[in-house]
Amino acid sequence: MTGNCAVLQQQTPLQVLKEVFGYSDFRDEQEAIINQLLAGHDAMVLMPTGGGKSLCFQIPSLIRLGTGIVLSPLIALMQDQVAALKIQGVAVEFLNSSLSFPEVQDIEARLLRGELDMLYVAPERLCQERMLSLLHQIDIALFAIDEAHCVSQWGHDFRPEYIQLSLLHEQFPDVPRIALTATADKSTRNEIIQRLDLVNARLFISSFDRPNIRYRITQKNNARKQLLNFITTEHASDAGIVYCLSRKKVDETARWLNDQGIEALPYHAGLSAQVRKQHQDQFIRGDGVVIVATVAFGMGIDKPDVRYVAHLDLPKSLESYYQETGRAGRDGLPADAWMVYGLQDVIMLRQMLAGSEAEEHIKRLEQRKLEAMLGFCEVISCRRRSLLGYFGEQQEDDCGNCDNCLEPVESWEGTTEARKALSCVFRTGQRFGVSYLIDVLRGKRTSRIEQFLHDQVSTFSIGQELSEVQWRSVFRQLIARGLVAVDMEGFGSLRLTEESRPVLRGEEQIYFRKDIIHKTERKKSGNRKRNREYDTSGANQPLWDALRARRTELAQEQGVPAYIIFHDATLMEMMEYHPKTLHEFAQINGVGASKLEKYADDFLEVLNSF
Ligand code: ADP
Numbered sequence: 001m002t003g004n005c006a007v008l009q010q011q012t013p014l015q016v017l018k019e020v021f022g023y024s025d026f027r028d029e030q031e032a033i034i035n036q037l038l039a040g041h042d043a044m045v046l047m048p049t050g051g052g053k054s055l056c057f058q059i060p061s062l063i064r065l066g067t068g069i070v071l072s073p074l075i076a077l078m079q080d081q082v083a084a085l086k087i088q089g090v091a092v093e094f095l096n097s098s099l100s101f102p103e104v105q106d107i108e109a110r111l112l113r114g115e116l117d118m119l120y121v122a123p124e125r126l127c128q129e130r131m132l133s134l135l136h137q138i139d140i141a142l143f144a145i146d147e148a149h150c151v152s153q154w155g156h157d158f159r160p161e162y163i164q165l166s167l168l169h170e171q172f173p174d175v176p177r178i179a180l181t182a183t184a185d186k187s188t189r190n191e192i193i194q195r196l197d198l199v200n201a202r203l204f205i206s207s208f209d210r211p212n213i214r215y216r217i218t219q220k221n222n223a224r225k226q227l228l229n230f231i232t233t234e235h236a237s238d239a240g241i242v243y244c245l246s247r248k249k250v251d252e253t254a255r256w257l258n259d260q261g262i263e264a265l266p267y268h269a270g271l272s273a274q275v276r277k278q279h280q281d282q283f284i285r286g287d288g289v290v291i292v293a294t295v296a297f298g299m300g301i302d303k304p305d306v307r308y309v310a311h312l313d314l315p316k317s318l319e320s321y322y323q324e325t326g327r328a329g330r331d332g333l334p335a336d337a338w339m340v341y342g343l344q345d346v347i348m349l350r351q352m353l354a355g356s357e358a359e360e361h362i363k364r365l366e367q368r369k370l371e372a373m374l375g376f377c378e379v380i381s382c383r384r385r386s387l388l389g390y391f392g393e394q395q396e397d398d399c400g401n402c403d404n405c406l407e408p409v410e411s412w413e414g415t416t417e418a419r420k421a422l423s424c425v426f427r428t429g430q431r432f433g434v435s436y437l438i439d440v441l442r443g444k445r446t447s448r449i450e451q452f453l454h455d456q457v458s459t460f461s462i463g464q465e466l467s468e469v470q471w472r473s474v475f476r477q478l479i480a481r482g483l484v485a486v487d488m489e490g491f492g493s494l495r496l497t498e499e500s501r502p503v504l505r506g507e508e509q510i511y512f513r514k515d516i517i518h519k520t521e522r523k524k525s526g527n528r529k530r531n532r533e534y535d536t537s538g539a540n541q542p543l544w545d546a547l548r549a550r551r552t553e554l555a556q557e558q559g560v561p562a563y564i565i566f567h568d569a570t571l572m573e574m575m576e577y578h579p580k581t582l583h584e585f586a587q588i589n590g591v592g593a594s595k596l597e598k599y600a601d602d603f604l605e606v607l608n609s610f
């Protein structure tokens with residue numbers, strides 16, 4: 001392959017967008033960012049997952065003189081991006097530890113001859129003398145620092161090699177740099193700017209809203225069954241991620257799903273690197289595989305057609321929740337963030353926090369994050385507004401695409417019930433857990449209660465008006481709001497705190513969320529439709545299956561994931577417009593010049609046979 005450089009240098013960003021990538025319009029800030037780099041200046045880009053960050057450095061790399069150098073932390077991510085670009089006709093390679101020495105030499109030679117539009121490099125390699133001396137001999141279009149939050153020492157993804165990237169500015173002061181991240185919080189942003197010396201970079205901040213993701217949090221009663229029901233009724237043949245807290249639960253859940261006829265693979269740090277890689281590959285390349293994982297899974301997963309992320313356990317913070325759910329729906333088509341949540345989750349997280357051995361100031365920070373997470377679970381207004389509000393983004397209107405918007409939640413005034421609950425905690429000596437307390441409130445004469453003489457306390461039997469389920473809901477909400485504390489020994493006994501006082505004295509009005517219990521299955525067809533921009537079921541199903549089958553064949557032939565050939569959205573456009581000629585096929589979004597030449601005949605054949 002030879003570089004496009006000479007031809008593309010004459011073109012505008014919009015022309016390159018059409019010609020190479022097959023898209024008709026830029027999204028939001030993409031064009032402004034590209035122009036910033038074309039003018040030779042630096043940019044710092046904060047854009048959510050799926051927002052379209054890659055084009056912001058790919059297009060200027062093609063237009064500017066020289067090679068665009070992209071720093072990317074993960075080998076798998078690099079390989080997929082490079083494979084996708086090659087299919088689009090871009091002269092691009094990567095340098096990382098997966099290559100043999102002769103392969104490296106070949107790529108270096110082509111780099112020196114100016115044949116590459118772009119080169120992806122692992123940061124640790126960039127900082128080696130050999131690489132730096134090569135770079136000093138060539139024209140460089142720009143430096144792109146992808147996943148720039150890896151420079152943050154406080155983040156989960158910290159990579160020490162990233163710190164050294166400040167040398168780019170020192171050694172190549174005239175080459176424009178662009179740093180990109182999907183991490184929303186301010187302290188990380190400031191750390192990136194400081195460490196990479198980007199003080200003069202123009203800041204581009206997009207909205208972190210992911211409008212195609214529907215947020216839903218359901219009361220847990222039988223988590224596995226609820227999950228199965230969710231998958232079979234709404235996402236039967238879709239790819240999805242199921243998150244669990246422990247390795248054991250990951251293994252069990254994956255096994256159970258398989259027993260129920262759903263292809264599911266486990267992923268956690270306890271599996272060998274080889275098995276992990278194999279499962280990850282199957283998930284990325286397969287069509288409709290479910291991965292059950294701990295939070296160890298996800299960073300660097302670029303799969304655009306993940307249709308749902310399900311949480312069987314609560315994340316520790318809204319940052320984690322946002323990041324994990326954000327792996328759904330990168331392609332912009334409808335996707336679900338689905339979670340089950342219950343009393344036990346609240347108790348467990350509170351205990352984990354109480355037992356934490358972190359320093360006091362870190363504990364306080366963890367505490368605040370947990371409060372925000374629990375508040376988000378219990379909120380009765382629009383979830384999206386609450387989520388974005390946490391990241392400092394104010395939304396004018398309710399979103400209409402979260403459970404609370406779609407099925408408004410009622411609240412009820414429970415000042416008296418809250419007092420009864422707390423007073424029962426006090427009267428029984430602050431040594432018992434929720435189940436015991438509910439038995440006392442509801443006047444059950446169990447042998448334990450009689451043994452402790454708690455059938456004689458004043459709160460015995462004063463809570464007949466609520467069912468056991470309703471009392472559990474009351475306790476869950478009291479614990480979630482910190483109006484009563486959980487001990488850390490692991491028995492889950494409750495005790496009063498400063499915050500309990502005004503409630504006990506009846507000085508504070510308390511409102512509770514009225515939990516919605518879903519008993520019935522949803523209708524299949526209605527949901528099915530929402531999950532596709534274009535209806536691919538019913539009479540359309542055979543064509544959809546045929547297009548997907550052809551895509552799978554081509555992907556296997558070329559050893560790339562199916563979505564690299566064409567995205568689902570592109571296949572849907574083919575169904576909608578049903579192109580008959582090459583010219584018509586070229587109009588489909590996602591069909592650039594190179595893919596037109598490579599694949600048009602294959603797909604036209606399928607289309608014309610219908
Ligand atoms: P990010 O890196 O921000 O998560 P990507 O760069 O992977 O996002 O882009 C997400 C998806 O959106 C990709 O499938 C990409 O092809 C698509 N995309 C990006 N920009 C456009 C555009 N202007 N028009 C149509 N699709 C786009």
Ligand code: ZN
Pocket residue numbers: 381382383384385398399400401402403404405
């Ligand atoms: Zn909403």
